[in-house]
Amino acid sequence: MxxxxxxxxxxxxxxxxxxxxxxxxxxxxxxxxxxxxxxxxxxxxxxxxxxxxxxxxxxxxxxxxxxxxxxxxxxxxxxxxxxxxxxLTVKRLAEQEVAAMRRQLNDLGDASTLIERASQLLSGVTRLAGVVMMPRHEHGAFRQIEFLSLSGGRVLAILVTSEGEVHNRVVNTDRSYLPAELEQAANCLNAMFTGQDLHAVRRRLVADMKTTREHMDRVMLQAVEMAQGVVEAAEGTDDCFIAGQTNLMEFNELASVERLKQLFDAFTEKSQILHLLDRCIAAEGVQIFVGEESGYQLLDDCSLVTAPYGSDDQVIGVLGVIGPTRMNYPRVIPLVDMTARLLTAALKQQ
The missing domain is CATH 1.10.10.10 (Winged helix-like DNA-binding domain superfamily/Winged helix DNA-binding domain)
Structure with a gap:
């Protein structure tokens, strides 16, 4: 921000x-x-x-x-x-409203069901689009990565974690790479990341793709993209629940057919929204991106308000709402914060 x-x-x-x-x-x-x-x-x-x-x-x-x-x-x-x-003067939520929100996240079974219900809760209480990323769980540290050239311009990325887990991902590339090129790229990534927590590696790779890609040569850029994909696979399913997208049709500044199509495409594809949520996972408390602060042109007319949620005293995900920049911040901020607290409490009870 x-x-x-x-x-x-x-x-x-x-x-x-x-x-x-x-x-x-x-x-x-x-x-x-x-x-x-x-x-x-x-x-x-x-x-x-x-x-x-x-x-x-x-x-x-x-x-x-x-x-x-x-x-x-x-x-x-x-x-x-x-x-x-x-x-800003943040509005305190009424006890009755908090109690009603808590009831919606009680006794819902598995974590996936809780996550989906939390996104629906957010969209319902804010009248915006509610988004909750799936929990990220610990999978050890980055030990080693290798790239093997396959036929048809494909590359096999192999990641080994400190726990001895091996994760593979086949990536289609825009050209064939020599074994020496792939070995040099892997050596560079190993020197940068060996021993680091996978969450930290993922955040660094996302940041490098965004801020330094113009300074990378073609091979290294492709290697970072492949590494990002296999690290995501190691961390688990990279996904989020989004509810209430149609609420955005009520705002004139977002209601043009072309604008809504772009937004709904972003909601369907999810990668940009997930990258934004990723940037918030290490932050404390509520984070707010206004308009161009997100760094994604599709969200220039929108704001994103997020808060982290956790389990066993560890942050494992982020939730929030997406709406127009003229959203009702004094009300939305405490609603997002409270939903994160209630989701954390519900996950701890499981």
């Missing part, structure tokens, strides 16, 4: 108050907010000219923008980030 450029200490208290009111109004109505509306809702005795000046300052700082000439303003991703980091 990114932080507000320059910090919120450069935004006056009055400007922060205006930004908070503007965002709360925009979240509620989904319409650009004009100066006259802001003047009434802030409760401040200010002239129209003063209000316009404050709004111009916020726009100059990149915190709001004007969709059309002479229209009101809407928050930018940077404005939402400042709101979340410094201006």
């Amino acid at each position: 990114t932080s507000t450029a320059g910090g919120d200490n450069q935004v006056s208290e009055r400007a922060q108050h205006f930004l908070k009111v503007l965002i709360e109004r925009y979240i509620r109505d989904g319409q650009p907010v004009g100066s006259r509306t802001l003047s009434k809702e802030t409760g401040l005795e200010l002239s129209p000219a003063t209000v316009r000046n404050v709004m111009a300052d916020l726009e100059e700082m990149g915190l709001v923008s004007s969709p059309h000439i002479s229209s009101g303003r809407v928050p930018t991703d940077l404005g939402y980030r400042l709101f979340i980091d410094s201006l």
Whole structure:
């Protein structure tokens, strides 16, 4: 996640108050907010000219923008980030609501059923898309990887863990590789990862694919992709449950046919969403990606709010919701956090 450029200490208290009111109004109505509306809702005795000046300052700082000439303003991703980091008042959940959520995760049998029900619970209480990744379990450490060239441009990736487990994965490549090329790539990966926990190796491989791929030669890039696949196989089924995708059709900014098709394709393919959840598994507490902070263009108009869940005092997965950037953060954040706590408690009871 990114932080507000320059910090919120450069935004006056009055400007922060205006930004908070503007965002709360925009979240509620989904319409650009004009100066006259802001003047009434802030409760401040200010002239129209003063209000316009404050709004111009916020726009100059990149915190709001004007969709059309002479229209009101809407928050930018940077404005939402400042709101979340410094201006947000999280709403406490009522005890009755928590009790109702707890009942939905009680006595549901195996972990897979609990995970699926948790995604349905999230989508139901937030009216957004709920997503819960399948638990990741410990499979020892990375000991050694080898690549063997097969016919037809295929490569066999072989991973050996510290527990002595052997995992194989056949990968189709875009060209044939010489044994010497594959051996050199394997030696490089072994030097980087031998002895490291598989979770850490997986996170590093995902990060390398995203941030350093332009600096890798072709062989090493292909090797990292193959290693990522076999490490995923070693960790178990790489999957997540997603519920409530159709809730997103209720938001005008996401409701175009092409936009929904792109989003639903991402929900079906899942890899980008799983990579995002992977980035949160080592973090503590609620994490929030606003718009472009996710790094995935398909989610530029969306926010993702996540929280880790665990079992036996160990984090084994992440859950969250996906919705428009104007989602109701004060309510969504505690709902995601509470669902993670309830899922953790339910898994411990098994």
